[in-house]
Amino acid sequence: MEPRIKMALAIILTAIIVGGIGIGVTVIVLTPPEADALEIYHWWTSGGEKAAVDALIAVFQTEYPDVTVIQSPVTGGAGYTMMGIIKPLVLAGEAPDAFQMHAGYEGKPYFDADLLESIDHIWDEDLKAAVPDVVESMNMFNGHYYSVPVNIHRVNVVWYNKDLLDDNGIDPATLTTWSKFFAACDTLKLAGVTNPVQMGETWTAAHTFEQFIASVGIDFYEDWINGEVTSATDTKLLEAFGYFETYMSYVNPDHAALTWDDATKRLITGDGAFNIMGDWANGEFFIANKTYGVDYGTFAVPGTGAMYGLCIDCFQHPRGVSHPTNSERWLKIVASKAGQDAFNPIKGSIAARTDADTTKYGAYQKAAIIDFGAVTYMFPSVVHGSGAPEAFKVKLSAIISSFVTNLDESAAASALTSYTTQISDEYTKVWSLD
Amino acid sequence: MKRKRISRKIFTKDRIIIQFIFLISVLLVGYFVYISIGWNVVVSLSDWEGLVPSYNIVGFDQYINLLGDPVFLTSLMNNILLMLIFVPCTLFLGLFLAILLDQKVRKEAVFRTIYLLPFTLSFVVTGFLWRWMYNPSMGVINTLLEITGLEFLKSGWITDPNIALFCVIVSLIWQFAGYAMLIFLAGIRSIPESHIMAAEVDGASGFQLYKRVIIPQIKASTFTAFVVLMVFALKAFDFIYILTGGGPGYATEILPLTMYKETFAMTHFAYGSAIATVLFLLVMAIVVPYLYSTYRRK
Structure with missing residues (x-):
């Protein structure tokens, strides 16, 4: 190859690399960290589950149409796989704005490590009145609320x-x-x-x-x-x-x-x-x-x-998330009557709220709602x-x-x-x- | 006069740039590899449980617990069994394929690609592939056995704890045989043509030629492939995680899986680190003699 052509090629290549890096850095620096996004992790990946979470997100987006919802679904029933992914993320300070979790012991490592924000203000009187006491207590640590339930299975x-x-x-x-x-x-x-x-x-x-x-x-x-x-x-x-x-x-x-x-x-x-x-x-x-x-x-x-x-899925507000406002908005939608009545009829669960609109639910859930009110004992x-x-x-x-x-x-x-x-x-x- | 020139050279632009770049890589490798390994050892001596780091040094407690932990011992045994079967089988199969390809076959490149292809695929992809093939009810293996009238050979494969580990080993051999073949083929091809011709003139042919001339000369390739396979057998994670997840029970559980579960699923960070340290020492026991012999040869 002619030395001059070689030289030209080298210059073009350098220009592409330097330009590419330059543009990349500029984009990263100038783009606000997705100001209006909500990033959630969950393990609802099978047919029925996916349809249910999409319905819940639809309720969220009706209320907040400008917010982009980024879902990260992780396959693996009962969340075995996802928990292995979430823990290192949360530890590294890279927690998503909210992630699916089971109420009770599953949240304890995060609570012990002071990685969850208390959300007492989201648990207003209306929510407390609507949720049975035992379910309420499953979302608490040391007398404070750290999660909201989305359903009861x-x-x-x-x-x-x-x-x-x-x-x-x-x-x-x-x-x-x-x-x-x-x-x-x-x-x-x-x-x-x-x-x-x-x-x-x-x-x-x-x-x-x-x-x-x-x-x-x-x-x-x-x-x-x-x-x-x-x-x-x-x-x-x-x-x-x-x-x-x-x-x-x-x-x-x-x-x-x-x-x-x-x-x-x-x-x-x-x-x-x-x-x-x-x-x-x-x-x-x-x-x-x-x-x-x-x-x-x-x-x-x-x-x-x-x-x-009881198998209760819940969401929480991890400390130091990128979009704290959207995180709280999401929790309110999750706990709301509208959110629960959109999600649960498809998911096959019943609402964690007792004021659910039973007409929206299928025959199985109607029977389950009756059982839930009639049983003597509950066990987590x-x-x-x-x-x-x-x-x-x-x-x-x-x-x-x-x-x-x-x-x-x-x-x-x-x-x-x-x-x-x-x-x-x-x-x-x-x-x-x- | 000469000395002066050298000392002047140290301060040339090139020298500074070279040393600067060198320093960056030393710092990065130092931090992300060596300091991390050291940190892991420190954690393994602590009592860190849960997500809050705790560097309260309790000595060798975690290691003592390891010795009494049936899960750890099972994983270790599985790891050893995996090495003992997987490594020699892969080496033999690789050598066999290399010798076949060395027979001046037509379309050699096509065969070489076919044999090497499994190795180029991601372990996650091949893990899923084998999981479907081994599926007792819908998998292709049992289906084929049924079609060909060999129903008595049908089995639970990876769901049968008695043979699950061997199923894992078979699929790993499939994936790595092509790699071993490539190393052996390169070794065979690097033997000077004159050696082979000389042996042929002396009347050596076929089996004798391989036994007395070729195989003794590919010791270095064998050694390289051996070490790489051994280290892989010790730290194989993704493939087995996808294929069986260590089950059924602990039938295919090996140390990296135990380490992962203890650390990230059960949040026993100190205990997981202790397993990681044991794993590290085992890998070192294989790699250090290799590096030592390589340097000595040079």
Whole structure:
């Protein structure tokens, strides 16, 4: 190449690089940090969930049309994946304006680290009057409010395929004990339903286990989440594991490879009759155009008829966010009647407010709203971040993942109780469920 | 006279620029690599739990806890098993492919690309790919077995704790064999043609030629590939995280996964740092002898 051409090329290249850097820096420096944006993180990524969060954002944008909403959805049910992403962000001072979180213990690490702003002013008299006391207390630490609930999901729900039960003469209303439930499963098996119960991956199994704990008694559940079940030979603990072992004999063998919504879809396709899942599953039936009471139905997990297992999603105001005003605007919309009535009918949950417009809700939710008012006890879910320290939740998931493959009750019970003892100092909340 | 010229040279513009640029990289690498490693060790000696940093030094408590932690020991065993199977298998397969390609095959470049392609893909992509293939109900492996009438071979694959780790290893070998092949091929190609011709004149052919002439001369390539694969086997995270997440139970859990879960999901920062330090020492145990021998050869 001619030296002169080389020289020209070098100059052009340098000009491009320097120009590029120059323009980049100018853009970064001159652009105000997205003055009118709201950045939120959530894990609502499946079909029904996505539609629900879009409806909530639509309410926000009707009120604040100039604000750009930046969503960062992170796949992974129950937020296992997202929490691993959020913690380093918050620690590094790069927290989004609000992020989805479960009420209760899940917010505690942030509260302990002084990374949350108190939002007592958002909890005005109207909101306090509209939200039940127990839900209110799940959003508090040391007497102050740090989050607002967007919904209430029930976790102790058995979903069923109505045709399969009707064809085999099973009345779901009678399935109030495990022995009756297992007898129904036997009937279905004899009728050619190979795996009457459908279950999904690890966290789904842990979710199911939690319902077994509740089914042996609310007092035992209370002890369990207060870190007081520390004996590997505890009869109630072994009783719960015993039920789970029997339950597993009716479960699909490929459970470990199924996402929760795939397991639920097996009911829609008629491959299975029962599925224990929180009532976010209703969204899957909804988008499949199935009718509650006609194609599918629900009943409380056997033994938990008088209980409402709580999974509550909430949002908070992290300290030092880029758009504090929008963060607070978002929290107000999330807590508002309009926001909750837009989100919850699609999501399959019920509003955390008792003044919800029930006409907007589907048949399932109407029944759930009635149950919510009628039950004697409520319990915060462990698997969904509320009931017990996070470390316990992570460990529980792994222990149950082993259990559902080896069905070794005593190994699981001893792993569970010894870990409870090991992290006893992390049980800082004292729950009173009765 | 000569000395004067050198001392003058130190202050030339070029020299200053070079030293300035050098200094920047030393500072950046120093801070982000060496100081960070040191900081990690300090954290591992503390009792930091939760999101608030705590530098209250408690000594080797975390390391003592490690020894009694069945999850840590399982992960360590899985890590060792992974190295023992994955590294030799990948090396053999890579060598085999390299020798095949060395047979002056037509369209060599096409085959080389095919073998190397898996390595160029992101671990997240291949992780998902294998997860779908291994899916017991919808995956292509079980489906193919069903179609071909080999139903008795159907299995839960990554969902069966007894074989999950081996499934992970098979997919890792698939991904890395092309890389090992490339290193071996480069080694084989760098052997002077005259050596091979001389051996051929002496009557060596086929197997003998490889055994006595070629393989002994690619020791350096083998060593390089060995170290790279060993280090990868120790710190593989993304692939396994996507493929199995360490499950079922702890069947495919290896140290980097345990470290990640303890640190970021369970907020046991000190404990996670202790695992990171153990991992670091293990990697060093492999890398340092390699670097030492490389320098000695030079």
